[in-house]
Amino acid sequence: MARTRPATQRGAADEALIRTLYEQHGGALLAYAIRLTGDRAAAEDAVQETLIRAWRNPEALTEARGSVRSWLLTVERNLITDRFRAKAARPAEVAEVSEQSATVPVQRDHAEGVVEALVMTEALEQLSPEHRDVLRSIYFQQLSVAEAAEQLGVPAGTVKSRAHYALRALKRSYAGKAGTLKEVAV
Structure with a gap:
């Protein structure tokens, strides 16, 4: 032993x-x-x-x-x-939620914004080239009416008139398509 x-x-x-x-x-x-x-x-x-x-x-x-x-x-x-x-x-570790970060609002889903952008793009394409150019100059390039008139080679009054009618047509076109999309989503 x-x-x-x-x-x-x-x-x-x-x-x-x-x-x-x-x-x-x-x-x-x-x-x-x-x-x-x-x-x-x-x-x-x-x-x-x-x-x-x-x-x-x-x-x-x-x-x-x-x-x-x-x-x-x-x-x-x-x-x-x-x-x-x-x-x-292992998957990456996620930090615990603190009281401070809990008050930060959660960002909303961007899918709705993407759909709206597509609808808006399609509505813009339905406008005449003159109306579309005025809207691009004023809203996307952020030019003043005088700057847009100079760039487009038309009087300032024409820029104002085209912008007014373009926005009205855009609003009608966009409202009809947005309503249709919301009905489809429901």
Whole structure:
């Protein structure tokens, strides 16, 4: 029957093993982990986990099985690789909602705006080229009536008149199509 050592002797031997490993290889393990992770805190965690693995597998720490440092560095590299893979496989973390961010209004769905823009574009295409040019000059290019008149080569009164009739036609065309779209949506 094999005798086991008392727990106090085993604990002291385990502590001595880890201390010795850390004294001999801790600096190299930390430097290697920092190089792989770029983060000192993550590197320290990797060194700690590597030493725990060494403590759990003392049979691997004999020179007869190969270099102890090589085994430790390989274990550390595998741990870091596993952490990167696990992190990459998980969805991105979402921050908790704070009271301040809870008061920020949620943006509405932009689909309705897209439909309105399409309807407006189609309505603009129904206008005569003269009316469409006046609206583009005044509303899209934000020119004054005088600037639009100069650009289009017509009197300012003509720009005002065309804008009035163009808006009236656009309003009729747009209202009819928007009403139809809302009926379809319901």
